Amino acid sequence: MQFELTEALINHILFSMEDQNDDFFVDTQEGIVVTAAEISGEPSAGDHQDQRYIGIPRWESSDGFRLMERFAAGFKNPIVREELVQALDQGRGVFRAFKNALNRHTEVEQLWFSFKEREMRRVIIKWYNGLREEWGLDLIGEEPEETGDLILEDFRFRQAQPSDRESADELHALCLKELSAALCCPEPAGKPAPGSLWEQTGNWVFPGEESLIAETGGGDYAGHISAVSTGRILMVKVLEVFPEYRGLGIGEALLQRFTQSVDKSRYFQVLIDIPSHVEGFSRVLLREYFKPLATRYYVNLRDTLSK
Structure with a gap:
């Protein structure tokens, strides 16, 4: 018997799929989900009853683990990814370990819930389309993904203030340390680190003439973008995100909001340099209509002396 897959029915099926203590069926006549016990308690109506109830998609614990x-x-975030992978290696109690790992990262936990629901909805849509094929009906499509927007709802973006300087200094120092490591070799004691290459275009200034920060719903500092001007050109000095918040689209969101918020009558161009170890971010820049301008190279003179 045909039935309409309503949003309410999808939600009921989602809830029932994870309950592995009973068998569940769609009551095609009422448009609801019922248990096997509820069906067995009804008077038998032969073939008509068999057609009325259709088993929902199977969902085993192994499906959840995969x-x-x-x-x-x-x-994308290597720190969180490692925590999650370690949780999955726990063996017994793996589901609890995975949940505990997510609990330490609220934003990631919401991303997991969104990912899980989206994937389970796909299972339901595939199951329902199989039924529609049997009924001789056209297939229905999947809903568009909105995960990124859901995650960013947990963050606030605002103009930077002088009171943000301490957190900004901490993040900037961390990113310079990462850059030095990416450039492969710390300098001798008392000498500037390779990350200081990135400081050659001017001293670290925060907040700049145009600056935004991202913070969590709880007020924790997540990242920033800051720029200074040269005439009508804005030079982005920093676009940095704390490691625990990377991979959530914060950097891209900061860049988008920055370019949208600047005074177009005052500035006509924005420039930004990308360290080589985050070259993948160039895809974000291209999506935001940036174009390549130049490539910067460096050499450690000590290396040339040894050849």
Whole structure:
């Protein structure tokens, strides 16, 4: 018997799929989900009753585990990814360990819930389309993904203030340290680190003439973008995000809001340099209509002396 897959019915199926203590069916006549016990308590109506109730998609604990593996393997933030992978290696109690790892990262936990619901909805849509094929009906499509927007709802973006300087200094120092490591060799004691290459275009200034910060719903400092002007050109001096918030689209969101908020009558161009170890961010810049301008190279003179 045909039935309409309403949003309410999808939600009921989602809830029931994870309850592995009972068998669940769609009552095609009422458009609801019922248990096997509820069906067995009804008077038998032969073939008509068999057609009325259709089993919902099967969802085993192994399906849930594979979903967790996919989520962890595809997560961009290496710190969180490692925590999730370690949780999945726990063996017994793996589901609890995974949940505990998520609890330490509120934003990531919401991303997991969104990912999980989206993937389970796909299972439901595939199951329902299989039924529609049997009924001779056209297939229905999947809903567009909105995960990124859901995550960013947990962050606030605002103009930087002088009171943000301490957190900004901490983040900037961390990023310079990462840059030095990426450039492969710390300098001798008392000498500037390779990350100081990035400081040659001017001293660290925060907040700049145009600056935004991102913070969590709890008020924790997540990242910033800051720029100074040369005439009608804005030079982005820093676009940095704390490691625990990377992979959530914060950098891209900061850049988008920055370019949208600047006074177009005052500035006509924005420039930004990208360290080589984050070259992948160039894809974000291209999406935001930036164009390549130049490539910067460096050499440690000590290296040339040894050849």
